[in-house]
Amino acid sequence: MSQFFVSLLLILLGGLCSLFLVKQAKFARTTTVFLLSAGCFLGLIDAVTKLVQSGTAATSFKYLNVFSLTFQIDGLSAFFLVAIFAVSLLSAIYSFHYMDNSENGMKTAVNYFFFSILIASMALVVTAANMITFMLSWEIMSLSSFFLVIYKHNSSESRRAGYLYFIFSHVGAMFIFAAFGIVYGYTGSFGFGGMDSLPETAKILVFIFTFIGFCTKTGVFPFHVAETASIPVAPCHVSAVMSGVMIKTGIYGIIKIYVLLDFPTPLFGNIVLVTGVVSGILGIVYALGQQDLKRLLAYSSVENIGIILIGLGIGMIGVSSQNPLMAVLGFTGGFLHILNHSIFKTLLFMGAGMVLHKTGTRSIDALGGLLKNMKITGTAVIIGSLAICGLPPFNGFVGEFFIYIAGFKGVSLDKSAFIMSIIGIVSLALIGGLALACFTKVIGIAFLGEPRTKAAVNVDEKGPSMLLSMSILACACVLIGIFPKLILWMPVKAVSALGLGIGRVPPEPFGQMAGNITFAAVVFLVVVILVIAIRWFFYRNKIIGSAGTWGCGFSQPTVKMQYTGSSYASFILDFFRPAAPLSEDHPKITGRFPLKTYYKSHVNDIAELHMNRVIVNPVLFLFDKLRWIQHGDIHLYIGYILLAIILLLFFI
Amino acid sequence: MIESILLWLLAVLMAPFFSGAILKVKAFFGGRKGPPLLINYYTLIKLFKKGSVYSTSTTLVFRLGPIISLASAATVLMFLPIAGHQPIFSFNGDIIFILYIMGIGRFFTIAAAMDTASPFEGMGAAREAYFPIICEATTFMILIFFYRLTGDLQLSAYFTGDNTIGLWNLAGAPLLFVVISFFIVLLTENSRVPVDDPATHLELTMIHEVMVLDHSGPDFGLIELGSFCKLFFYSTIVSRLILPFDLGFFWLNFGLYIAGLVIVYVAVGVTESVIARYRMDKVPQFVLTSFALAFFATIITLEFIK
Numbered sequence: 001m002s003q004f005f006v007s008l009l010l011i012l013l014g015g016l017c018s019l020f021l022v023k024q025a026k027f028a029r030t031t032t033v034f035l036l037s038a039g040c041f042l043g044l045i046d047a048v049t050k051l052v053q054s055g056t057a058a059t060s061f062k063y064l065n066v067f068s069l070t071f072q073i074d075g076l077s078a079f080f081l082v083a084i085f086a087v088s089l090l091s092a093i094y095s096f097h098y099m100d101n102s103e104n105g106m107k108t109a110v111n112y113f114f115f116s117i118l119i120a121s122m123a124l125v126v127t128a129a130n131m132i133t134f135m136l137s138w139e140i141m142s143l144s145s146f147f148l149v150i151y152k153h154n155s156s157e158s159r160r161a162g163y164l165y166f167i168f169s170h171v172g173a174m175f176i177f178a179a180f181g182i183v184y185g186y187t188g189s190f191g192f193g194g195m196d197s198l199p200e201t202a203k204i205l206v207f208i209f210t211f212i213g214f215c216t217k218t219g220v221f222p223f224h225v226a227e228t229a230s231i232p233v234a235p236c237h238v239s240a241v242m243s244g245v246m247i248k249t250g251i252y253g254i255i256k257i258y259v260l261l262d263f264p265t266p267l268f269g270n271i272v273l274v275t276g277v278v279s280g281i282l283g284i285v286y287a288l289g290q291q292d293l294k295r296l297l298a299y300s301s302v303e304n305i306g307i308i309l310i311g312l313g314i315g316m317i318g319v320s321s322q323n324p325l326m327a328v329l330g331f332t333g334g335f336l337h338i339l340n341h342s343i344f345k346t347l348l349f350m351g352a353g354m355v356l357h358k359t360g361t362r363s364i365d366a367l368g369g370l371l372k373n374m375k376i377t378g379t380a381v382i383i384g385s386l387a388i389c390g391l392p393p394f395n396g397f398v399g400e401f402f403i404y405i406a407g408f409k410g411v412s413l414d415k416s417a418f419i420m421s422i423i424g425i426v427s428l429a430l431i432g433g434l435a436l437a438c439f440t441k442v443i444g445i446a447f448l449g450e451p452r453t454k455a456a457v458n459v460d461e462k463g464p465s466m467l468l469s470m471s472i473l474a475c476a477c478v479l480i481g482i483f484p485k486l487i488l489w490m491p492v493k494a495v496s497a498l499g500l501g502i503g504r505v506p507p508e509p510f511g512q513m514a515g516n517i518t519f520a521a522v523v524f525l526v527v528v529i530l531v532i533a534i535r536w537f538f539y540r541n542k543i544i545g546s547a548g549t550w551g552c553g554f555s556q557p558t559v560k561m562q563y564t565g566s567s568y569a570s571f572i573l574d575f576f577r578p579a580a581p582l583s584e585d586h587p588k589i590t591g592r593f594p595l596k597t598y599y600k601s602h603v604n605d606i607a608e609l610h611m612n613r614v615i616v617n618p619v620l621f622l623f624d625k626l627r628w629i630q631h632g633d634i635h636l637y638i639g640y641i642l643l644a645i646i647l648l649l650f651f652i
Numbered sequence: 653m654i655e656s657i658l659l660w661l662l663a664v665l666m667a668p669f670f671s672g673a674i675l676k677v678k679a680f681f682g683g684r685k686g687p688p689l690l691i692n693y694y695t696l697i698k699l700f701k702k703g704s705v706y707s708t709s710t711t712l713v714f715r716l717g718p719i720i721s722l723a724s725a726a727t728v729l730m731f732l733p734i735a736g737h738q739p740i741f742s743f744n745g746d747i748i749f750i751l752y753i754m755g756i757g758r759f760f761t762i763a764a765a766m767d768t769a770s771p772f773e774g775m776g777a778a779r780e781a782y783f784p785i786i787c788e789a790t791t792f793m794i795l796i797f798f799y800r801l802t803g804d805l806q807l808s809a810y811f812t813g814d815n816t817i818g819l820w821n822l823a824g825a826p827l828l829f830v831v832i833s834f835f836i837v838l839l840t841e842n843s844r845v846p847v848d849d850p851a852t853h854l855e856l857t858m859i860h861e862v863m864v865l866d867h868s869g870p871d872f873g874l875i876e877l878g879s880f881c882k883l884f885f886y887s888t889i890v891s892r893l894i895l896p897f898d899l900g901f902f903w904l905n906f907g908l909y910i911a912g913l914v915i916v917y918v919a920v921g922v923t924e925s926v927i928a929r930y931r932m933d934k935v936p937q938f939v940l941t942s943f944a945l946a947f948f949a950t951i952i953t954l955e956f957i958k
Contacts (some may be wrong), residue, residue, distance in 0.1 A: 520741070
């Protein structure tokens with residue numbers, strides 16, 4: 001454990017450094033990034049070794065002589081620590097040049113300070129071994145990310161997003177508190193152990209409460225509103241960490257509670273699977289409708305969390321229907337997708353960061369033709385997009401392949417498991433197709449074609465540290481896609497550490513499946529090389545001309561005539577109209593010589609639409625009626641506190 | 653193994669011929685003589701002899717488009733049992749890999765179209781991204797059906813030897829639904845009437861053809877060959893499904909297979925001759941029909957096949 005705490009100390013020290021050295025901005029940034037990277041690197045090595053040895057380590061501290069703060073690293077924690085430290089390491093490196101021309105030194109320093117706290121608290125969340133420790137770390141994580149979200153506190157968009165995020169985090173935490181309260185009521189201890197001795201109804205209640213609580217952090221539909229608002233407004237290296245790993249601490253919580261409850265009811269699996277399906281499909285539909293690049297990526301996280309939940313749900317159904325292979329494959333697929341998603345989503349956010357850095361706009365429809373001058377960024381984003389669409393030979397495919405195989409195992413089961421498996425498989429297929437549409441939009445509109453506005457003309461890509469982290473991640477996407485064995489052992493170890501009551505995890509099918517993927521990927525690459533050779537053969541000594549794009553006879557094309565992202569997506573969004581209503585705003589065109597006009601469209605998120613109507617307005621109405629309590633007289637406030645305590649004494 | 657490789661080569665070489673046969677059928681219905689049966693070979697040779705003109709808007713992605721789309725179609729054929737014979741490669745779950753490899757072909761076709769900055773190609777790309785989504789759902793529904801029957805997840809378990817006739821014996825009636833449903837997927841995925849009209853002359857109404865407007869010379873040849881191979885892939889499966897018999901001798905099976913292919917391609921030609929293409933907003937309903945059919949077939953298996 002000591003190495004783990006040393007790495008956390010280094011990370012926190014880095015954060016403090018940036019605060020203390022705020023006067024020497026450049027020096028401060030160098031030291032901070034160095035310390036952060038060193039800490040993350042140490043932590044990464046520690047986590048990987050812990051995962052290899054598959055042992056557990058635990059430490060305990062007494063805090064205020066009342067609560068004991070207990071930390072434990074087991075297979076599951078080590079697995080998540082790998083993702084947390086790896087992504088944070090690369091994001092810290094990336095931030096070195098990303099925060100380069102920040103106008104305000106103090107803002108940067110504060111940002112780094114909370115960034116370091118966020119990394120450390122995420123690591124603490126996944127290692128916490130009792131409820132107090134867990135909630136403490138959880139709150140620190142929520143608060144530090146809140147301060148990162150309001151980085152641009154002078155823009156109203158950021159403030160609104162931060163506010164939403166704050167409320168959602170705390171409502172979610174309240175649900176988790178409630179669940180832990182139930183557990184404490186039965187077991188009388190703050191430890192995680194003993195949850196399996198709860199009566200069945202209590203178990204179901206605890207699972208549902210924690211599920212809702214963790215879903216608000218994970219950004220599952222319909223709790224994604226805060227995530228999709230806040231992730232885009234944070235600086236890009238923070239978005240990368242938040243979207244890449246922070247939201248997955250929620251997944252960690254769901255798995256942890258599921259394992260602790262040790263209650264193989266099909267209900268849990270069904271809940272998780274259906275939530276995954278809804279959030280997967282709607283997440284990618286809304287992503288498709290976004291014009292803001294970072295918001296699109298945030299919605300696509302909702303989708304990928306959906307895929308992960310589909311995998312976990314299938315795994316849970318496998319556990320409840322006593323099908324070990326289905327269970328292990330489902331969980332492994334979900335875990336693989338956790339790792340893979342943190343790789344390609346971080347990569348895509350970094351790419352978006354580079355675009356934002358150089359063009360100053362997040363609007364996809366204002367970009368175009370970026371690939372011509374942003375060769376490395378463009379290639380990296382294309383690789384990331386291919387990976388996120390789940391296409392072979394990139395890493396996104398590997399996790400989805402395992403989830404598919406697990407789902408098909410469920411097809412041969414009885415009725416409810418059969419229906420659930422069908423839903424899982426078909427929605428995975430739908431999500432795959434929609435993701436392809438969504439990311440061809442990103443690539444096609446932002447990176448290909450011609451620049452649509454001045455912002456996108458003649459942009460370059462500079463910042464070696466940014467390019468370095470993107471290249472590393474892009475290489476990882478390709479390498480893992482071709483050789484899944486490189487990381488497959490991690491999920492397998494983590495799943496076997498879960499102890500799902502299905503005995504030892506047989507390693508044979510995994511090795512074989514990974515081998516098949518490698519083999520098929522190599523076949524495809526060989527064919528590609530063959531076709532390239534054929535093409536080269538036919539192009540020897542040929543005249544290659546160049547001319548403008550064929551405009552079907554029209555000889556005065558302008559860049560404005562290109563297809564926009566909104567029109568590209570409109571066909572598909574039409575199909576999903578009930579779930580994604582479109583609001584349009586344009587004046588009617590009249591007369592023979594119409595004046596200059598405009599067209600605005602916005603794809604509405606039904607969760608956002610109904611949140612106001614169903615929750616916010618009634619709550620406001622209620623609190624408006626209670627406003628008289630809030631009169632500003634301090635004496636009476638102290639009286640309230642006394643009254644509350646006395647009342648509580650009566651009841652307890 | 654050698655035989656499988658030879659069959660694969662034969663498939664790639666035969667694919668243009670059958671696509672030419674569709675033109676002949678259409679010409680017959682139109683009362684015309686039609687182009688020669690080998691027209692597609694002449695076109696390919698002509699294209700491969702030429703040079704190319706590239707749009708100044710394009711990047712490397714535009715050049716990758718034809719390469720990846722042909723490579724994906726050719727790879728897919730390697731996993732396909734041709735004439736009931738073992739395919740070159742086969743493993744558990746290969747069908748999922750195949751479907752996703754087709755996805756990467758589509759990704760690059762769309763990306764290449766968007767790379768030209770042409771409004772028409774963008775429109776085609778948007779449609780190309782849309783319709784296959786429903787097709788994919790249908791295909792996976794059909795896979796669930798096959799998995800329910802055989803417990804296997806590879807093409808060779810469905811289409812080699814007497815496996816196909818086994819499927820018919822097990823669930824003949826629902827399999828009829830599946831054949832129709834898969835034929836609809838064939839029409840949609842390969843941009844045939846009533847989803848798309850490959851012979852139309854108006855760019856606004858095209859899907860696949862408009863996406864490749866800017867490709868020329870050998871690049872265009874690769875794309876054409878790729879789309880012939882793709883159609884051949886789907887036709888082979890339908891052919892095997894409608895004539896599932898295993899006659900014991902390789903050449904008899906091969907003859908049977910060719911007969912099946914002729915039936916499928918003639919059916920495509922007849923469809924193209926007798927119905928008009930649907931309005932764009934009607935197409936999703938047509939494609940959804942295929943999903944509904946596959947879904948019914950699968951639900952029936954739940955009751956009857958234990």
